[in-house]
Amino acid sequence: MINAITSISFVILVHPLKRFAQVLKPAFPENAKINPVNTPTFWYGIIDLWRIMAHQDKDPFMKIEKDMVVSIHYTLTDNDGNQLDSSQGQEPLVYLQGHQNIIPGLEDQLEGKTTGDKLTATIAPADAYGEVNAELVQEVPRNQFQEPDTLQVGMQFQVGTEAGPMLLAITALTDDTVTVDGNHPLAGVTLNFDVEVVEVRAASDEEIAHGHVHGPGGHHHD
Numbered sequence: 001m002i003n004a005i006t007s008i009s010f011v012i013l014v015h016p017l018k019r020f021a022q023v024l025k026p027a028f029p030e031n032a033k034i035n036p037v038n039t040p041t042f043w044y045g046i047i048d049l050w051r052i053m054a055h056q057d058k059d060p061f062m063k064i065e066k067d068m069v070v071s072i073h074y075t076l077t078d079n080d081g082n083q084l085d086s087s088q089g090q091e092p093l094v095y096l097q098g099h100q101n102i103i104p105g106l107e108d109q110l111e112g113k114t115t116g117d118k119l120t121a122t123i124a125p126a127d128a129y130g131e132v133n134a135e136l137v138q139e140v141p142r143n144q145f146q147e148p149d150t151l152q153v154g155m156q157f158q159v160g161t162e163a164g165p166m167l168l169a170i171t172a173l174t175d176d177t178v179t180v181d182g183n184h185p186l187a188g189v190t191l192n193f194d195v196e197v198v199e200v201r202a203a204s205d206e207e208i209a210h211g212h213v214h215g216p217g218g219h220h221h222d
């Protein structure tokens with residue numbers, strides 16, 4: 001183990017330093033001395049060594065990119081400051097980057113971030129749940145419903161369409177008509193996220209093949 005670390009540290013510390021000195025050499029007089037502690041390469045080498053020794057399995061500097069499993073805490077508000085959703089007080093949200101597990105706008109903002117990073121992201125509807133589609137709002141006769149007297153604004157129900165099942169919400173009622181809306185409840189809404197990256201790890205081959213996370217916070221297969 002000691003031998004392994006010693007040889008690794010030789011490669012990381014000494015080898016780049018040699019390269020660095022060679023690059024700098026032409027710009028310095030022959031007798032100029034470069035203090036290695038003042039070179040960035042030296043400190044990158046120290047950081048690399050620490051990563052290898054202290055974090056064999058978890059890399060604190062692992063950046064978010066495609067096929068990374070990412071854990072985040074988040075709070076979501078609309079432009080009026082209303083809190084729409086939050087992971088605070090619960091387990092963090094765990095998702096697989098680059099597999100459309102979360103809205104594209106948030107995925108874009110998280111790309112390149114690392115454990116401990118905090119960010120605020122304002123995401124336009126086009127990069128979130130889309131704009132409101134007026135064609136998905138329809139007025140239908142109340143007597144087409146099985147129990148027309150029990151209907152209330154806010155009720156949701158599923159209908160079969162050519163494109164698959166669709167969730168409709170009742171948004172208005174008259175004595176004779178029911179207004180139903182097939183838009184996502186957050187369609188047309190600009191989303192403001194407060195995010196903290198809790199953990200970043202590489203996904204397993206199986207997770208990448210399935211397109212989702214397994215284990216804590218992820219999918220559980222029978």
Ligand SMILES: [Zn+2]
Nearest residue numbers: 210212219221
């Ligand atoms: Zn799976």
